[in-house]
Amino acid sequence: MSEHADKIKKLAREISIVENNASGAERLLDAAWKKGNHAFRIGVTGPPGGGKSTLVNCLAAAYSDAGKKTAVISVDPSSPFTGGAILGDRIRMNELSARENVYIRSMATRGSLGGLSMKTHDVCDILDGHGFDIILIETVGVGQIELDIAQAADVTLTVLVPDSGDDIQAMKAGIMEISDIFVVNKSDRHGVEAMVLNLRSLIGLRRTYSTLPWEQPVIKTIATEAKGIDLVLASLEDYKAMLIKHNNWDNIRNERLKNKVIQLVDGAVSEAFWTREKRDILRDALFSETNKRQSPFKIAEILLHSLRNA
């Protein structure tokens, strides 16, 4: 137990360093990447109140039972203002976190929303380096953040609830495109069949967009009673097998590697460009008396002049 506690402590510390982009973050990520990129990254998304946390609990417990090293990242784009962990996390603490092969972590925005999806990628990489088999990434809320975080996942599972207007919301937020598996949770509620039909007809329309031989399944669950979880797990395995068969498992990892390289390079190139002299030129332009009529294109041109002549 003590050895396990030490390992968890080390992992938590590494994740904090990466989350805060503190000193040593690059070295840790570098080491993690060298160990490869083997974990199955499962995104779980959908509007609030759909029972995502309960479903993620069920999936994590099932994977853990099957001997898989399982991590849960709960990405909460809530404000620093609300603070603290959401209720779902606290429930999970009791049920799951006592298990040696389960690790649970909440990520909040702490003011900088833009960087959250990047951080999510990095945290997944660290977990991957620590040999996790399964990474469940749960996002709260509907919107841009989910679309960004879907890119960190190999598969995206969308949790909807019947009779809640979710079917329309799903389309609104572009969820149709990013969802690989639909879960209609709380399927003992009124309106479940209408919702399943509605989703199926939308999926029928969507087929022309997809390049993969995969028709999004619609799976009914009652997560609070662990009903239908076996079907979700089977579907996730089917999806993974399909990715591997069609070379997409490797393609996704190549794409992640490429994006990370571009992010690192562009960051470094920008940093090298913005010397003190250049920052001074920008500052002077901003505070010049005529700045209200100065075009950003003109200022950019002045700043870029040396680059063009190099």
Add this chain to the structure above:
Amino acid sequence: MSEHADKIKKLAREISIVENNASGAERLLDAAWKKGNHAFRIGVTGPPGGGKSTLVNCLAAAYSDAGKKTAVISVDPSSPFTGGAILGDRIRMNELSARENVYIRSMATRGSLGGLSMKTHDVCDILDGHGFDIILIETVGVGQIELDIAQAADVTLTVLVPDSGDDIQAMKAGIMEISDIFVVNKSDRHGVEAMVLNLRSLIGLRRTYSTLPWEQPVIKTIATEAKGIDLVLASLEDYKAMLIKHNNWDNIRNERLKNKVIQLVDGAVSEAFWTREKRDILRDALFSETNKRQSPFKIAEILLHSLRNA
């Protein structure tokens, strides 16, 4: 009428060019910036179903009645999959778009969500260049996109509905921080006083975060009956006066100019860096047999080598 129609056609064409980043976009934006940055940019946000469109209609009609040249941008992060204009737009078409001093435009994502907030800035700049006094920016949905678009606005108005659980959602999505004015719409509904109290207590907590002498008002409206619109308009004017008094009106515009310069410069610097030779190095690294164990930090280092030695 013909002259007006020509003007509108020209404006619509310019916006399309900027939206698609087509040839000539830079020249148009440059020209618009030179005319200054005078419009009052009002963001209107909040969860779906709150009556945002109706409220925006009322505000646009009121500004138009007061002789202000008024634009409405409806930013819809829905997917290309759903296609077409939302209902609110079609209703507006009849009511407002016949007016000579009103211009209405929907912006959708067309697959690239990341660029949407940047495009929103650019479209506002074009409208500003065309001498609009008021730009109402309406966003659909709760999430990241709203926070991004709030940055394009001088003031952000959040529309909530009583007894809908919106108060909690508001906190979740960081809306408390970005909202300058709260509107509780459909205020004839049950639960309105509880919601107003709830919001006021949250606002009390928030005050420590704000640096501006502004306590977010909570205004009750029934937009379908145009009730409370005068209070919203008065509050918007108060906010604008406060911004001007505390120099923030200019600061916001300076910040926008700075961000645009940085965006242009970083884009150009990145483009200059990624020569064919560099892209080849990246491609080779991605398709090397060992790529699964190659760290992005190592690849970035190789790519940046020439930069560091320059």
